[in-house]
Amino acid sequence: MTVHIAIVGGGTGGTVLANKLAERLGPEIERGDVRVTLLNDGPDHVYKPVWLYVPFGQREPDDGRRPLEELVDDAVDLRIDRVTDLDTDAHQLQTRDGGPMEYDYLVLATGSTLEPERIPGLADGAHDYYSESGATALREELLSFTEGRIVLSVVGTPHMCPAAPLEFVFMVDDWFRERGLREDVEITYTYPIQRVHGNANIGEWARPIMDERGIEVETFFNAESVDPDAETITSMEGTTLEYDLLVGIPPHSSIDLIEEAGLGEDWVDVDKHTLEAEAADDVYALGDTAETGVPNAGSVAHYQAGVVGQRLANEVRGRPATATYDGKTLCFIETGMDSASFVEFDYENPPSPAPPSEKLHWSKLAYNEAYWLTARGLL
Amino acid sequence: MTDTDIAYDDTVDARGSACPGPLMDLIGEMRDADSGTVVRLLSDNDQSLTDVREWVEEAGNELLGVDEDDDYHTFYVEKA
Structure with a gap:
């Protein structure tokens, strides 16, 4: 058999x-x-x-x-x-x-499957980088964006790659600085709970960096609706933000x-x-x-x-199955266009983000190339 | 607040979920709830004692009661 x-x-x-x-x-x-x-x-x-x-x-x-x-x-x-x-x-x-x-x-x-339609107006009003089509459409907007307010709103959790919203605002901040446009661009980050990341240690690490770099933060912001015509996003908690470019992390299912x-x-x-x-x-x-x-x-x-x-x-093979998963998670976190941090944690040991460095940034880019060995079961 | 006897419409059983899972499960339930709906949240994460209170106040909803038991906590939240 x-x-x-x-x-x-x-x-x-x-x-x-x-x-x-x-x-x-x-x-x-x-x-x-x-x-x-x-x-x-x-x-x-x-x-x-x-x-x-x-x-x-x-x-x-x-x-x-x-x-x-x-x-x-x-x-x-x-x-x-x-x-x-x-x-x-x-x-x-x-x-x-x-x-x-x-x-x-x-x-x-x-x-995971994206479900932006669960939030009225999100599909029409927001861009994302959680799909090929979303990422290319956002590129068209971002490359020509020179002034105004960018709002990144984490709408749904859990979502793929929990660090990616932080990475995006860190990268976009650095990207506009390098191009001498940062003073003309406001960046706002919204998150559903009382801190900027689901994991308390990562949230406590990220928040001072955001404050230092002038990234505005709205916590307890659970998007209820987006008005694409008025270019506003409103939360369940009653806050309305105006935007010129909205980047939304859609609900997943x-x-x-x-x-x-x-x-x-x-x-x-x-x-x-x-x-x-x-x-x-x-x-x-x-x-x-x-x-x-x-x-x-x-x-x-x-x-x-x-x-x-x-x-x-x-x-x-008729043997006892003894292997178990201990919650091990590794994640590089881009903190700009040329720097990144790194976290490693499991069910018992919380993350402690490494000091951002250029070396970790290049490690992330190198792994993105080496990933194909992972997919083949070799790395 | 202990041993409350509060009528509720829906239950969210988030026992076993790591933070901020219970709060996000509650928010997800409240998102589609009508005004006046009472949701009962079960959570065995102590962080919920802080998270849920803070969010309920921020969102303008009402925390009708909390049962703090040894194994898990029960929150009763009414949507504004």
Whole structure:
């Protein structure tokens, strides 16, 4: 009998996991004892961190896009298809083009979907750099922006890459300074809670830098509506801000399939150490899809994929699955166009941002190139 | 404030969520709630004792009561 492992989602988590399994279970796959299928609804793997640099004219969206077939080990059965239904009791998926698919183990790595339409006016009034189209549209506005007020509003949390809103305002501040335009540009940053970042340590580190650099801050600002004609954004708390350029971090959600399958409300409820779904047997979730409380970050999906890969390999071989995820998260944080900080933390140890340096900035850019080795399961 | 007996319309169970998850879950529920709706928030994060009070006041809503138990806290918030 062949054991079938189905992975849904060809982002960082799903792709790394597929390649890890191809490596760990190579002999079993070769003998036909194990089959690994990676399902993705498009042919490309997308490395989203590239989008932060697109509005500044430093990178192109294509720099973050490569065909999955070039990244995924040949031992993996790559299917370009969309999962339309999931029955965890029957261990069966339904796919749009390929019909039903049985599985023995299922891994959900479907990531985040943007939902700007949840806030009236946001889709029409705001730009973003959380999508290829958003990043290129923002580039058109930003490159010709010479004076006025830029408002960056974190509308939805949790969102992908929690540091990216801070990075954007730090970068845009430095970018206008370098070009001698900073005095003509106001920058305002809004955040839903009483500090500038969800993590208290990162918030306490960032706030003095923002104050020092003249980045205005509005906390307890939960966007309720945007008026694109009047160029204003209004919060649930009753504050209205005028803008000339609005950059919004839209609300995120998961795919409907998760809630429909009873795996959780939006995200999959998991044991945060084993990453096993709480509501179904033989189902794992990783990355943004798993409700673990850690940031929606590529490093998280990467480390979680390693854990799930080890667990699945042991389970297939009839051994106890002992690998666990400890909450490990790594993140570079750009603090300007030529400097960056770095944080590393886990469930037990909070982050302590490193002093910003040019070396860390170049480390971030170097990793963005080396990422393709990560996707292939090599780094 | 302990052992309140307050009628509520909806419950947000944020037990197990790390900060600021419980507050964000409450805000998400209040976003779509009608005026007068009472939401009950369950949180086992002590930071919520500060976060929730501050946000409710900032947003002009009303904190009707808080039960502080050993395992978790219960907040009753009415939308203005």
